[in-house]
Amino acid sequence: MKRRTAAWLASAAALAGSAFIGAGSANAQTPPHWARLYITDVGGGYVLVVVDGKTTYANAEYGVRVMGDDEWFDDYLFGMGIPGLTRTGPDGSFNISTTVHKSALNEDWGGDEVYAIADVGIDIWSNTISRSF
Numbered sequence: 426m427k428r429r430t431a432a433w434l435a436s437a438a439a440l441a442g443s444a445f446i447g448a449g450s451a452n453a454q455t456p457p458h459w460a461r462l463y464i465t466d467v468g469g470g471y472v473l474v475v476v477d478g479k480t481t482y483a484n485a486e487y488g489v490r491v492m493g494d495d496e497w498f499d500d501y502l503f504g505m506g507i508p509g510l511t512r513t514g515p516d517g518s519f520n521i522s523t524t525v526h527k528s529a530l531n532e533d534w535g536g537d538e539v540y541a542i543a544d545v546g547i548d549i550w551s552n553t554i555s556r557s558f
Contacts, residue, residue, distance in 0.1 A: 457481050462491075462541045462551040467524060472558070474530075475522040476505065476541045478549060485513045487545040489521055493532025494540060494553055500532045502539070513545060530558035 460478035467473050476489050488506035492499045505511075505521045513519045530539050537558050541551040 455479075458545075458547065458549045460541060460543045460549045460551040462539070462554055464530070464539065464554050470527050471524050472527055472530065473522060473524050474505075474541075475520070476543060476551060477520045478518070478543050478551070480513060480517040480519070480543075480545045480547075480549065482513055482545050483515050483517050485517075485545045487511055487513055487519055487543055490542045490544070491530075492540055492542060493530075494538035495533060502532060503529055519543065519545070527558040 458478075458480045460476055463473075463475040463477070465473045465475075474491060480487075486509060488504060488508065488511060490504050491502045493502050503523075503525065505523050511519075511521065530537055532539065535557070536555055538553050538555045539558075540553040543549040543551070
């Protein structure tokens with residue numbers, strides 16, 4: 426009887442472990458549309474602004490709006506992309522960058538919260554970067 430119980434417990438533990446692993450894998454999947462904002466100091470008061478992302482829309486026209494997050498309304502800071510010329514790759518990936526003076530990201534008093542919206546027929550919101558520019 427003890428052997429059966431031990432075997433049953435081992436099977437239950439293995440099954441529970443695989444269910445747990447499966448649940449973790451589902452949470453780790455990449456969403457079908459995503460964007461990531463990077464801002465890097467390049468010296469002389471300038472920063473490099475990069476937006477990487479992926480969508481399910483292959484060869485789609487896109488543009489990016491860089492925004493400042495405020496309590497009452499968000500500020501349009503600047504845009505990236507040339508209408509009609511900036512397109513996602515065959516796999517839906519996109520990458521765009523520009524160099525701007527830090528003052529272009531200084532959207533309010535104190536700390537600044539900056540994010541990007543990639544428009545590929547739908548709006549894909551990036552992460553928000555919070556720091557003083």
